[in-house]
Amino acid sequence: NAGVTQTPKFRVLKTGQSMTLLCAQDMNHEYMYWYRQDPGMGLRLIHYSVGEGTTAKGEVPDGYNVSRLKKQNFLLGLESAAPSQTSVYFCASRGVIRTSGSTSYEQYFGPGTRLTVT
Amino acid sequence: SQKIEQNSEALNIQEGKTATLTCNYTNYSPAYLQWYRQDPGRGPVFLLLIRENEKEKRKERLKVTFDTTLKQSLFHITASQPADSATYLCALPNTGGFKTIFGAGTRLFVKA
Numbered sequence: 001n002a003g004v005t006q007t008p009k010f011r012v013l014k015t016g017q018s019m020t021l022l023c024a025q026d027m028n029h030e031y032m033y034w035y036r037q038d039p040g041m042g043l044r045l046i047h048y049s050v051g052e053g054t055t056a057k058g059e060v061p062d063g064y065n066v067s068r069l070k071k072q073n074f075l076l077g078l079e080s081a082a083p084s085q086t087s088v089y090f091c092a093s094r095g096v097i098r099t100s101g102s103t104s105y106e107q108y109f110g111p112g113t114r115l116t117v118t
Numbered sequence: 119s120q121k122i123e124q125n126s127e128a129l130n131i132q133e134g135k136t137a138t139l140t141c142n143y144t145n146y147s148p149a150y151l152q153w154y155r156q157d158p159g160r161g162p163v164f165l166l167l168i169r170e171n172e173k174e175k176r177k178e179r180l181k182v183t184f185d186t187t188l189k190q191s192l193f194h195i196t197a198s199q200p201a202d203s204a205t206y207l208c209a210l211p212n213t214g215g216f217k218t219i220f221g222a223g224t225r226l227f228v229k230a
Contacts, residue, residue: 109161
């Protein structure tokens with residue numbers, strides 16, 4: 001059980017180049033998320049998906065696109081990279097916690113992708 | 119909009135002491151609140167969840183309190199160890215429950 005995996009771990013792009021970040025989870029989770037994390041700003045939601053074939057915008061979606069063709073995979077694309085997109089990107093999936101008749105959720109994160117755009 | 123505030127200043131404590139981290143939130147009444155740990159270069163890892171009807175939750179050396187009147191959670195690590203050094207994130211579900219809002223985190227350093 002690998003949990004949430006992300007590829008690549010590191011990448012350097014030149015301004016204007018494109019790339020795709022791949023996230024995979026083997027926990028059969030419906031919900032998946034892409035965040036970026038910048039110093040002092042915490043995790044900001046880029047896009048998310050509530051199931052196969054669905055995607056929705058988060059807090060900072062501009063400059064990114066996503067696809068969820070298979071339940072276990074969630075792809076994040078940068079069509080034309082900009083230096084402002086230099087960041088650490090985390091993928092997460094949502095698991096269910098059921099205790100004493102209540103339902104809540106926890107997020108399982110991947111190891112992150114460190115992207116630098118020059 | 120929903121906001122979470124955590125102390126952005128790093129917390130430095132001596133090994134063996136109790137570390138206390140604070141999470142304040144506004145414009146919201148969440149059904150539960152979560153704490154995550156993040157080590158440098160890694161993704162956050164879930165630690166504890168406390169529900170709105172629970173005042174306190176414990177897990178080994180960790181203790182979390184949840185005051186829905188003050189809109190505040192306190193996260194305690196007792197008998198702290200250098201291995202506890204990390205960034206701790208507070209998190210809440212959004213109004214619809216399908217997203218999670220994270221605080222910026224508080225960095226904890228435990229000195230031997």
